[in-house]
Amino acid sequence: MLSQTTSVAGGPSPFDLAACLARARVAARLVAAADREAGLEALADAIEAGADVVLAANRGDVERERQAGTATSLVDRLTLDERRLAGMAAAVRQVAALPDPVGRLVSGWTLANGLRVQQRTVPFGVIAMVYESRPNVTVDAAALALRAGSVAVLRGSANALASNRALVHAMRTGLERAGLPPDTVQLVDDPDRAQVTALLRARGQVDLVIPRGGAGLIEHVVRNAQVPVIETGVGNCHVYVHADADPAMASAIVLDAKVRRPGVCNAVETLLVDADMAPAWLPRMLADLHAHGVRLHGCEGTLALAGEVPVEPATEADWATEYLDFELAVRVVAGIDAALAHVARFGSGHSEAIVTRSLRAGRRFQDEVDAAAVYVNASTRFTDGFEFGFGAEIGISTQKLHARGPMGLAQLVTTKYVVDGSGQVRG
Amino acid sequence: MLSQTTSVAGGPSPFDLAACLARARVAARLVAAADREAGLEALADAIEAGADVVLAANRGDVERERQAGTATSLVDRLTLDERRLAGMAAAVRQVAALPDPVGRLVSGWTLANGLRVQQRTVPFGVIAMVYESRPNVTVDAAALALRAGSVAVLRGSANALASNRALVHAMRTGLERAGLPPDTVQLVDDPDRAQVTALLRARGQVDLVIPRGGAGLIEHVVRNAQVPVIETGVGNCHVYVHADADPAMASAIVLDAKVRRPGVCNAVETLLVDADMAPAWLPRMLADLHAHGVRLHGCEGTLALAGEVPVEPATEADWATEYLDFELAVRVVAGIDAALAHVARFGSGHSEAIVTRSLRAGRRFQDEVDAAAVYVNASTRFTDGFEFGFGAEIGISTQKLHARGPMGLAQLVTTKYVVDGSGQVRG
Numbered sequence: 001m002l003s004q005t006t007s008v009a010g011g012p013s014p015f016d017l018a019a020c021l022a023r024a025r026v027a028a029r030l031v032a033a034a035d036r037e038a039g040l041e042a043l044a045d046a047i048e049a050g051a052d053v054v055l056a057a058n059r060g061d062v063e064r065e066r067q068a069g070t071a072t073s074l075v076d077r078l079t080l081d082e083r084r085l086a087g088m089a090a091a092v093r094q095v096a097a098l099p100d101p102v103g104r105l106v107s108g109w110t111l112a113n114g115l116r117v118q119q120r121t122v123p124f125g126v127i128a129m130v131y132e133s134r135p136n137v138t139v140d141a142a143a144l145a146l147r148a149g150s151v152a153v154l155r156g157s158a159n160a161l162a163s164n165r166a167l168v169h170a171m172r173t174g175l176e177r178a179g180l181p182p183d184t185v186q187l188v189d190d191p192d193r194a195q196v197t198a199l200l201r202a203r204g205q206v207d208l209v210i211p212r213g214g215a216g217l218i219e220h221v222v223r224n225a226q227v228p229v230i231e232t233g234v235g236n237c238h239v240y241v242h243a244d245a246d247p248a249m250a251s252a253i254v255l256d257a258k259v260r261r262p263g264v265c266n267a268v269e270t271l272l273v274d275a276d277m278a279p280a281w282l283p284r285m286l287a288d289l290h291a292h293g294v295r296l297h298g299c300e301g302t303l304a305l306a307g308e309v310p311v312e313p314a315t316e317a318d319w320a321t322e323y324l325d326f327e328l329a330v331r332v333v334a335g336i337d338a339a340l341a342h343v344a345r346f347g348s349g350h351s352e353a354i355v356t357r358s359l360r361a362g363r364r365f366q367d368e369v370d371a372a373a374v375y376v377n378a379s380t381r382f383t384d385g386f387e388f389g390f391g392a393e394i395g396i397s398t399q400k401l402h403a404r405g406p407m408g409l410a411q412l413v414t415t416k417y418v419v420d421g422s423g424q425v426r427g
Numbered sequence: 428m429l430s431q432t433t434s435v436a437g438g439p440s441p442f443d444l445a446a447c448l449a450r451a452r453v454a455a456r457l458v459a460a461a462d463r464e465a466g467l468e469a470l471a472d473a474i475e476a477g478a479d480v481v482l483a484a485n486r487g488d489v490e491r492e493r494q495a496g497t498a499t500s501l502v503d504r505l506t507l508d509e510r511r512l513a514g515m516a517a518a519v520r521q522v523a524a525l526p527d528p529v530g531r532l533v534s535g536w537t538l539a540n541g542l543r544v545q546q547r548t549v550p551f552g553v554i555a556m557v558y559e560s561r562p563n564v565t566v567d568a569a570a571l572a573l574r575a576g577s578v579a580v581l582r583g584s585a586n587a588l589a590s591n592r593a594l595v596h597a598m599r600t601g602l603e604r605a606g607l608p609p610d611t612v613q614l615v616d617d618p619d620r621a622q623v624t625a626l627l628r629a630r631g632q633v634d635l636v637i638p639r640g641g642a643g644l645i646e647h648v649v650r651n652a653q654v655p656v657i658e659t660g661v662g663n664c665h666v667y668v669h670a671d672a673d674p675a676m677a678s679a680i681v682l683d684a685k686v687r688r689p690g691v692c693n694a695v696e697t698l699l700v701d702a703d704m705a706p707a708w709l710p711r712m713l714a715d716l717h718a719h720g721v722r723l724h725g726c727e728g729t730l731a732l733a734g735e736v737p738v739e740p741a742t743e744a745d746w747a748t749e750y751l752d753f754e755l756a757v758r759v760v761a762g763i764d765a766a767l768a769h770v771a772r773f774g775s776g777h778s779e780a781i782v783t784r785s786l787r788a789g790r791r792f793q794d795e796v797d798a799a800a801v802y803v804n805a806s807t808r809f810t811d812g813f814e815f816g817f818g819a820e821i822g823i824s825t826q827k828l829h830a831r832g833p834m835g836l837a838q839l840v841t842t843k844y845v846v847d848g849s850g851q852v853r854g
Contacts, residue, residue, distance in 0.1 A: 029771070029795070109816065115805055117815060124827055125797065203649070207827050222630070223653050228828035249850040256852035344456070366845045368456070370552065378542055378848025387853065388544060388844075389536065400551055400634050400841035401655035402829035414827035417815075418793045421805025423676040425683035426814065 015190035017198050020153065021126065021205040027151045027183035028125045032102075036146055039180040040096035043143060044089040046174025050166065051085050057166035058135065065159050078133045078160055088139045095143040098391045101409040102149040116420040121413040123149030125207040128199055130155045130221055132213035135163040141212075142171055142185040144394050148412035151184045153206065155199060158191035165189060200225040207414075212395050215322065230403055230411075232395035235265035235350035236322045237380045240339040240365065242356035243276035249377060250277075250355040251285055256379040257353070259292040263324045265396060266351050266383040270319060270329040272339045275301065278332045283307055286330070294326045301332030319346045336361055340368050347371060349398050351380040372398060372405035442617035444625050447580065448553065448632040454578045454610035455552045459529075463573055466607040467523035470570060471516040473601025477593065478512050484593035485562065492586050504561045505587055515566045522570040525818045528836040529576040543847040548840040550576030552634040555626055557582045557648050559640035562590040568637075569598055569612040571821050575839035578611045580633065582626060585618035592616060627652040634841075639822050642749065657830055657838075659822035662692035662777035663749045664807045667766040667792065669783035670703035676804060677704075677782040678712055683806040684780070686719040690751045692823060693778050693810040697746060697756040699766045702728065705759045710734055713757070721753045728759030746773045763788055767795050774798060776825050778807035799825060799832035 031039075047054070058080040065075050101121060108118040127150045129141040138154055145152035156164040164187055172182035188195050200209060200221060209229045211221035222231050239257055241250045257268035273282050278301060286296060286309045297314035298306060311330070318329040319342070333339045343352055353375035354365040362376035373383040383406060385393025390408025397403040403411035458466075474481070485507040492502050528548055535545040554577045556568040565581055572579035583591040591614055599609035615622050627636060627648060636656045638648035649658050666684055668677045684695035700709050705728060713723060713736045724741035725733060738757070745756040746769070760766045770779055780802035781792040789803035800810040810833060812820025817835025824830040830838035 033794075111809075111814070111816060115809060122797075226650050228826055230828070246850070252850060252852050256854060260854060362847075367460075370549075371843065373844040373846060375846045375848060378846055378851040379853050381853040382538075382542060382846065382851070383844075387538070389538060399655055401657070404842055405844050415831055416798065417800040417810075417832050419800060419802045419805055419809065420789075421802060423673070423679060424805040424809070425679050426806050426808040427683060427687065 015188065015195065017188065017195055017202070020186050020188065021202055023183040024126045024151050024153055024186060025205065027181040028123070030181045031146065031151055031184050032123050032149050034180050035178070036100070036149060036180075037096050039146055039175055039178050039184065040092055040143060042174040042178035042180070043139075043146070043171050044092040044096070044174075046170045046177070047085060047089045047092065047139060047167070050170030050173070051082065054085060054163065054166040054170060055080060055082070057162040061160055061162045070159070074133055078135065078163070080135060080163060084136065088136050091136075092139060092143045095147045095392055098147060098409055101147070101413045106415055113424050114422060115424050118418045118420075119415050120418055122416050124412065124414050126151055126153060126205065127412070128153040128155065128206045128209040128227075130196060130199070130209060130211045130213075130217065132157050132217060133160050135160050135167060137212060138164045138167045138187075139171070141394070142168075144392055144409065144412060146184055147392075148409055150207070150412070151186070153186050153188060153199070155188040155196055161189075161191060196220075197224055200227060200229075203227055210395055230395070230397050230401075230407070231399040232397055232407075233265045234322060234348045234398055235267070235396070236270070236320065236346060236348040237266060237268050237351045237353075238270045238272055238343050238347060239268045239353045239355065239380065240272040240333075240336075240343070241274060241277055241281065242336065242339075242354055242358060242361050243274040244358040244361065245274075245277060245355040246357060247277075247281050250281065251288065253353065253355055253377070253379050254285060255288060255292065257381055258289065258294060258328055259326065260381065262326050264381075265322075265324075266381050267324070268328065268353075268380055269322055270331065270342075270346065272331050272333050272342055273302075274336075274339070275332050275334050278302075278305060282330075282332070283309075286311065289328060292326070294328050297327070297329045299331040302330045305332075322348070336364065340365070343369055343371075350396065351375065351383040353378060353380050372396065442615065442622065444615065444622055444629070447613050447615065448629055450610040451553045451578050451580055451613060452632065454608040455550070457608045458573065458578055458611050459550050459576050461607050462605070463527070463576060463607075464523050466573055466602055466605045466611065467519055467570060469601040469605030469607070470566075470573070470598050471519040471523070471601075473597045473604070474512060474516045474519065474566060474594070477597030477600070478509065481512060481590065481593040481597060482507060482509070484589040488587055488589045497586070501560055505590070507562060507590060511563065515563050518563075519566060519570045522574045522819055525574060525836055527576075528574070528840045533842055540851050541849060542851050545845045546842050547845055549843050551839065551841050553578055553580060553632065554839070555580040555582065555633045555636040555654075557623060557626070557636060557638045557640075557644065559584050559644060560587050562587050562594060564639060565591045565594045565614075566598070568821070569595075571819055571836065571839060573611055574819075575836050577634070577839070578613075580613050580615060580626070582615040582623055588616070588618060623647075624651055627654060627656075630654055637822055657822070657824050657828075657834070658826040659824055659834075660692045661749060661775045661825060662694070662823070663697070663747065663773060663775040664693060664695050664778045665697045665699055665770050665774060665780070666695045666807065667699040667760075667763075667770070667779075667781045668701060668704055668708070669763065669766075669781055669785060669788050670701040671785040671788065672701075672704060672782040673784060674704075674708050677708065678715065680780065680782055680804070680806050681712060682715060682719065684808055685716065685721060685755055686753065687808065689753050691808075692749075692751075693808050694751070695755070695780075695807055696749055697758065697769075697773065699758050699760050699769055700729075701763075701766070702759050702761050705729075705732055709757075709759070710736075713738065716755060719753070721755050724754070724756045726758040729757045732759075749775070763791060767792070770796055770798075777823065778802065778810040780805060780807050799823065
């Protein structure tokens with residue numbers, strides 16, 4: 001039974017979330033004991049084999065969105081072509097080649113009474129993903145869940161429904177060919193938002209939900225989830241240029257963190273400049289940023305140093321905004337205390353950087369800033385599963401529970417204690 | 428400012444949760460850099476020094492509950508005396524002596540570009556506890572949070588409010604004497620349930636909430652929390668006596684797991700007996716359990732072997748019930764497949780045990796049962812932070828995120844990545 005949405009009579013049947021989750025639980029028990037590497041290879045093959053069908057479905061999604069006047073950048077993210085599909089298949093093969101995160105011994109010891117305790121990594125079971133338009137997440141999430149011994153229940157956006165349907169159908173075909181249960185990958189195949197709410201409340205049936213997308217989506221998931229959730233992604237990141245910074249290094253880091261790829265969560269959104277550093281360094285920096293097309297919002301101290309460079313007066317809202325664009329807030333601060341206070345108030349706990357030659361300032365910044373990744377003399381852009389060497393990334397956690405920072409396969413498993421005795425009782 | 432509830436004019440002022448959480452955040456930053464061991468010693472001293480005031484307040488709570496006709500067992504849990512208070516202070520000193528879980532290097536590596544990445548343990552920040560009547564949890568939770576570098580916001584039950592107020596006042600006095608912020612420990616000093624809901628929704632202000640209490644309380648917290656939560660405690664645990672079990676060992680384990688302390692979450696609630704084992708072993712086991720005052724609910728196979736022992740017919744509800752009492756459900760199963768299916772359907776993912784001499788059966792049970800702790804030939808009662816050697820226990824997690832099984836100090840911290848560079852940009 002490969003298609004989830006076709007009834008015996010051949011017509012589309014209404015999507016049944018409870019049945020989907022029950023099938024997922026059954027599949028989870030089978031997947032835990034299956035040859036997952038073979039399953040991943042089959043999944044990659046099936047994406048390639050199904051390319052024509054997937055691309056045709058995707059053209060339908062793209063055409064409809066174009067006619068609806070959807071923004072070009074969103075349509076671009078939705079669009080698949082031969083090259084992107086090949087990239088998706090290649091990514092699955094890379095995941096297949098990663099070491100299995102399941103079955104590792106985390107710790108082990110023997111109690112005085114002779115009980116041998118082992119803490120081992122085991123799969124979560126059923127992992128749900130709620131995400132926005134890019135269809136590559138459909139394949140990525142399915143592959144990472146399978147590599148981690150779990151099954152995936154996927155909820156993409158309505159505007160990618162036909163693409164996701166075709167991708168999931170292809171993957172299910174491949175899984176079945178490899179002898180794995182097709183229900184290892186399922187799509188919540190109903191655009192009704194009530195299905196998302198029901199998915200988020202399926203206590204005992206969903207072991208983990210991970211949202212991937214904009215701030216609105218993540219907020220919705222976190223506020224409504226009654227199942228365990230890992231919050232990802234919102235990055236209101238700062239670079240603080242300390243009074244004792246190397247000026248050229250500071251400029252290079254700020255430019256890298258802002259202009260190379262402004263639409264990602266580890267890009268800088270607010271530049272904090274020490275008042276002692278600002279007069280000599282900031283005017284040139286502002287000019288460079290402006291030359292790179294960055295729209296600037298500045299505090300009064302910044303405005304006073306802007307010269308010919310256009311800088312709009314910054315409001316409170318600017319300090320709190322994740323622009324995700326060629327846009328930057330700039331604030332001159334009285335020293336490291338003021339910088340730390342600003343980051344504590346406005347930072348989203350993602351990535352924060354200080355540029356300094358002072359060991360003491362660097363250490364204090366790293367000790368006191370409460371964020372997933374805290375950098376001395378490096379760009380915030382390194383907060384990334386691939387850059388960190390994990391070989392994969394399911395998202396960047398901005399919460400403190402379970403995983404913080406880039407999440408690779410090691411964060412997609414849980415543990416259990418396995419205890420061996422010879423009749424011990426506690427008495 | 429020691430009392431949270433006394434206004435300048437001396438009368439009680441309405442409790443302000445937002446102000447409480449703002450103070451907690453300020454205190455969290457100070458506690459992270461304070462001498463927490465000295466703070467814990469001061470906290471223990473203060474509990475002893477404040478004994479008279481605490482006991483007087485407790486007498487009020489106890490008297491009111493007695494008059495209200497509250498069940499004796501609940502009144503007993505609420506009651507403090509000199510010995511219990513001394514035990515609470517001693518427990519705090521034990522926590523003070525445990526190794527600091529903060530600042531440990533979890534892992535570290537150097538990237539090809541020279542960036543040095545270190546993952547270090549850091550405090551959560553603000554930990555909220557929502558719990559039921561026993562006032563010792565007030566002290567326990569405060570001490571463990573402080574040992575883990577965090578501050579505690581405590582919400583006990585309304586029937587212990589005066590006791591908790593007195594304990595928190597004593598602890599705040601001690602903390603202030605030791606130079607720590609008194610807001611390291613705060614009480615949600617308002618019995619209105621709306622305060623719990625507000626606490627559970629304080630995103631960004633509460634870093635972690637841990638419920639401790641009965642199934643109803645835990646369910647309420649998990650369903651309403653929008654802040655990260657660790658689910659604890661509900662244990663519908665099984666002992667499966669395999670066909671190849673040592674009969675005497677099986678009896679000893681079942682008795683230990685049921686009758687030594689039936690009111691705790693790691694006690695057994697359902698006994699599964701292999702059909703091949705049942706005729707020779709079960710009649711005597713049922714008689715032993717009955718002799719220990721255990722009320723029995725059995726399947727048809729059990730009833731057939733009960734002889735003179737009174738056994739009530741078990742219903743579906745019995746398999747799903749955590750009795751927490753001298754009460755046990757008993758089911759004869761056709762073999763390990765049937766036992767695994769029963770555990771998968773009714774287990775709460777807490778602690779499960781098999782008794783067997785078969786290596787293969789033991790291994791299969793440990794591999795396939797999805798629970799925090801899976802035992803071969805040992806009592807389920809060992810699932811406990813102290814028994815596991817953690818030196819402390821904040822609860823037993825039955826979820827898969829962050830912590831699973833007994834939680835000690837190591838589970839009460841989070842991590843951050845500290846990255847040292849020399850000007851690296853991603854480009």
